[in-house]
Amino acid sequence: MSTTNYSFFGAVEQSFDKAAAFTKWDKGILEQIKQCNSVYQMRFPVKMDDGSIEVVEAYRVQHSQHKTPCKGGIRFSMEVNQDEVMALAALMTYKCAIVNVPFGGAKGGIKISPRKRSAYELEKITRRYTAELVKKNFIGPGIDVPAPDYGTGEREMAWIVDTYSSLRPGEIDAAGCVTGKPVSQGGVRGRREATGLGVFYGIREVCNMEDVMSKLGLTTGLEGKRVIVQGLGNVGFHSAKFFQQAGAKIVALAEYEGSIYNYDGLDVDAVFKHRVETKSILNFPGATNCEKNTDALELECDILIPAALENVINADNAPRVKTKIIGEAANGPLTPEADEIFVANGVLVVPDMFLNAGGVTVSYFEWLKNLSHVRYGRLEKRFTENMNTNILGQMEFLSGKKVKKEHRDAITHGPDEVDLVYSGLEETMITAVNEVMDCWKQNPAIPDMRTAAYVVAINKVAISYAELGIFP
Incomplete structure (x- = not known):
């Protein structure tokens, strides 16, 4: 499959179909689970700082309402399109099912480059987007609850909750219309690092499984393991930091401007500080620069953590990847073709669909806090x-x-509060890893961990539909 014709949603459907063959459900139920229930594509005009008016393209997709509300982040990126948002919404459905968070899957996206916009322009775009969602009943604490994603954060979530509250005066649970908010606006402590911490907990649990590590030719535990992280955003930075604190060696880091490596280990905090000061991770003292940012993906290591965007490892570069474990911290960093190559090469891929569920898990805790109106x-x-x-x-x-x-x-x-959030997240990730591994062990015909994860998700969503009486 060429990258130009690559369909992210098609890849998700491909993985779904592969797993569905290992389930007992009726074809109609499987078709219902697979499809997106609602796709809201919108265009709206916004006046920019220079006085010009731009028409902004945006989306909100609700993949499944087998549980309500729907849940999923909002990303700001020039790469946003309907196919991507549909795929991410589908992954949210499966992710929530695996980690036992009672939400349906959703996702949103606005086709803008946040780096090229002023704070005032971003605020106007975010507030107008929220108003469009309110207009069509695509947001609300019991309907659809957005969260931060690539290009967004606490600031944007604060604008969303403020806009929603002003358009829904008197709604007592209005703070629950969005998660990932600042703590002062009803957010929960621990949300910022939640996805990275969840990645760490998930990989740590896999590395503590003696039978799994023995097959990979590795010792148990994280101590001394060589780790490469692609992406120094919120997820990548916190993943790298938690691995480092556990005694692993961060031997390479990659960002969009390039990549660096040092086989004796890099200090994550020092690299991050260097990047803030110089606007680049390149030329970090004691590290070697790579020609391209993707070069770091092909360096030798024990654990590779792609924590940036989708489709970074495909049929072209997968054969050159030299690692034993890949932890998908980003959404969809591997194509189906790459998956097949890694299965053949004996590389264990711990899939995104539950490994990066730390964000939605802690978002669930935030939502519960907003509905209960009591701090943990x-x-x-x-x-x-x-x-x-x-x-x-x-x-x-x-x-x-x-x-x-x-x-x-x-x-x-x-x-x-943060102790309880960390504890709840740790329990969630450990349980999810073991559920997926148990499913895989019980059916040796399942080829990889991703397929096992899809089987677990499909079974849980199908049971929900059956119990609702939708499919008598």
Whole structure:
């Protein structure tokens, strides 16, 4: 398949069909699950800073309403098109199903380059987009809940919730219309690093499986593993940072301006600081520059983390990739042809459809917080601390020994919001990895982990439809 004719949604359908052969469901149910339920394509005029009027192209796709609300990010990119948004919405459906988050899948996109727009222009475009969604009932805490994605962040989500609230006065749960907001606007602590942390938890769990690592010729655990990360955005940066903290070596980093490597390891924070100061990761002290940013994908390592855009590893460069494990932190970084090559070469691909589900998992926690109107930890933190202090005091009294201060602080500590978010995310990712692995082990005919993940997702969505009585 040439990259010029590449259809992202077609690739998702191809993976779906491959997995559907390993399920028992009726063809009609499978067809319903596969298709996008609603596609909203819009054009709206916006007056720019220079006085000119531009017509902006934008999308919102709701792939499935087997659970409501629908959930999915909004990306700002010149690469946005209907095919991409449909594919990402479909992946959201399957992702939410695998990690047991009760949402249907959705996705949004605005065809603009955020780097070339002023903050005021971006605000006008975001607010107008939100108004269009409200007009067609494509947003709301019980309907469709957007979130940040490529090119967007907390600022854009704050504009969305403010616009929605002004158009829906008196709606008590209005803050739940979007997630990824600043904490002051109803956001949740831990959301910013959630996707990268989820990638880390997922790969860590795979690396702790002795039978899996033995097949790959690797030792268990992350200590000393050589890791390459493509993309130093929110997801890539936090993924790299958590791997580094766990004792792995970050041997190469890639961004759109180029890539760098050092087989003795790179300091992620130092590289990030260098990039902020020089606007480039290139020429980082002690590192070697690569000719192209994609060169880093082909360097030797144990774990490769593509955390940028889709279709970066395809039939052309897959044979040159020298790694044992690929963790898809981005959405759709591998084409189906690349998948086939890696299966033949014995490379384990941990698929995007649940590995990067940290964002939607913590978005779910934020949404629940908005609906309950209570901050996590507020009700139980002090009670837990007091109880643990009393228990520790009794143990010290009975034993006649005193516990060191650092140990005392760790034992008596009551959970803050971020502690509960991290704990919930860790549980979610560990459970998801094991569900997918169990499915794969129970059916040895399944060729790879991606297909196993699709089988798990299809079964869960189909059961939801069956239990709703839609397919008697």
